[in-house]
Amino acid sequence: MDKLALKNIDNSANQDEIKNTGLNSARAAKKDEFYTQLSDIEKELRHYAQHFKGKTVYCNCDDPRVSNFFHYFSYGFEHLGLKKLIATCYKNQSVDLFSASDVEQAISLEYNGDKNGNKIPDLEEIGIKKLKGDGDFRSEESIELLKQADIVVTNPPFSLFREYVQQLIDYDKKFIIIGNLNAASYKEIFALIKANKIWFGPSIKSGDREFGVPDEYPLNAASFRLDADGRKFIRVKGVRWFTNLDFRERHEELILYKTYSPEEYPTYDNYDAIEVSKTKDIPLDYNGAMGVPITFLDKYNPEQFEILGITDRDNNSGLKIREYTVNDTPDYGNLNRRGAIKVDGKYKSTYARLLIKKVNPNEN
Numbered sequence: 001m002d003k004l005a006l007k008n009i010d011n012s013a014n015q016d017e018i019k020n021t022g023l024n025s026a027r028a029a030k031k032d033e034f035y036t037q038l039s040d041i042e043k044e045l046r047h048y049a050q051h052f053k054g055k056t057v058y059c060n061c062d063d064p065r066v067s068n069f070f071h072y073f074s075y076g077f078e079h080l081g082l083k084k085l086i087a088t089c090y091k092n093q094s095v096d097l098f099s100a101s102d103v104e105q106a107i108s109l110e111y112n113g114d115k116n117g118n119k120i121p122d123l124e125e126i127g128i129k130k131l132k133g134d135g136d137f138r139s140e141e142s143i144e145l146l147k148q149a150d151i152v153v154t155n156p157p158f159s160l161f162r163e164y165v166q167q168l169i170d171y172d173k174k175f176i177i178i179g180n181l182n183a184a185s186y187k188e189i190f191a192l193i194k195a196n197k198i199w200f201g202p203s204i205k206s207g208d209r210e211f212g213v214p215d216e217y218p219l220n221a222a223s224f225r226l227d228a229d230g231r232k233f234i235r236v237k238g239v240r241w242f243t244n245l246d247f248r249e250r251h252e253e254l255i256l257y258k259t260y261s262p263e264e265y266p267t268y269d270n271y272d273a274i275e276v277s278k279t280k281d282i283p284l285d286y287n288g289a290m291g292v293p294i295t296f297l298d299k300y301n302p303e304q305f306e307i308l309g310i311t312d313r314d315n316n317s318g319l320k321i322r323e324y325t326v327n328d329t330p331d332y333g334n335l336n337r338r339g340a341i342k343v344d345g346k347y348k349s350t351y352a353r354l355l356i357k358k359v360n361p362n363e364n
Helices: 002-011 021-030 037-051 067-076 140-148 158-170 182-185 185-196 292-296
Strands: 056-059 086-087 107-111 124-131 151-154 174-178 208-213 224-226 232-237 239-243 290-292 305-310 340-341 346-347 356-359
Touching: 037 067, 037 174, 056 067, 056 140, 067 086, 067 107, 067 151, 086 140, 107 151, 124 174, 140 224, 140 356, 158 185, 174 182, 182 185, 185 305, 292 356
Parallel strands: 056 086, 056 151, 151 174
Antiparallel strands: 086 107, 107 124, 174 239, 208 232, 224 232, 290 356, 305 356, 340 346
16 A cells, blocks of 8 residues: 555544644553564465455454555455455554554554456555544454454554453454464463464564564664664564464474483473473484473474473463472572472473473384
8 A cells, every 4th residue: 555545544534633642651552562574474474375265354453554464465355365354453543553643533444355457455445434442452343343354364462462362262263463482381372272272373483573663662772773764673582473274384294313312301300201402302212291492383293292281480371280399399589480390400491391292102
């Protein structure tokens, strides 16, 4: 969508005077709503092309005038064979997405495909509707739009990730959303992963990803850059796509090449499993339980491995693999972490470990 169309949409949705609010409060409210890069969206969504034909896609955490999700689906509408595209965001922000100037009404946009044959989502082809509420994904209006959707694709606020995913599960929606790697260890999210109801997407395996942020965003020590127009971008570590749509790479077997030895793979004192500090080092000839990093989920094939559980890191996240005693509870200041794994009487790691085993132990 071109800049003129964006400007016209902005004007049609905002006939009232835009009121300036406190910059700090606005920034605090939006501090984890980052602007996903189009290149990252393209790299991930190309794995799901077969799922979109005849479907309604809903982007419910996106300012539709500047969202790269809306851009991807509106320009690719015919190629993907979509039925309908809907987008909403929390309130209606100015075109930098993170402005401290909020208008009185949120909007929703609906696109039903090209009408004039130019293969471009023109302004007159996009339905614009003022919402009565603030456009929050939990609002009644947003939920009614959610009910129309077949697939939800967006970057939800990281701080509301549990609640956001639970809503998608409650309404039985397919989804592709971006979140933090550590969300996999949340009690609610891990239960879904263990039950094979949600998994990591294929395009991000390691490293960090770049997101746009507002001019006023506090950069601190974060790695950042400015583009040619002076817009800020930061790099965020530990980002992953979460989905319940299947893709071919998910069923590729992890090639194992190392052999087991008790010296290289020590057994935990407080659980009958061996420590495997890197996914690539999973031994091909060990059939018992193994503790592996959460990043194992990047390579997880449910036909090859079974997820048994996850170690607790504190009282509020993860699932216990057994009932721990006070002797199993190290003192990390005021954190009182539970479920840390011990090897030779010492706590091996403060990081969560997935507990896995082979589905077919006789196949090496």
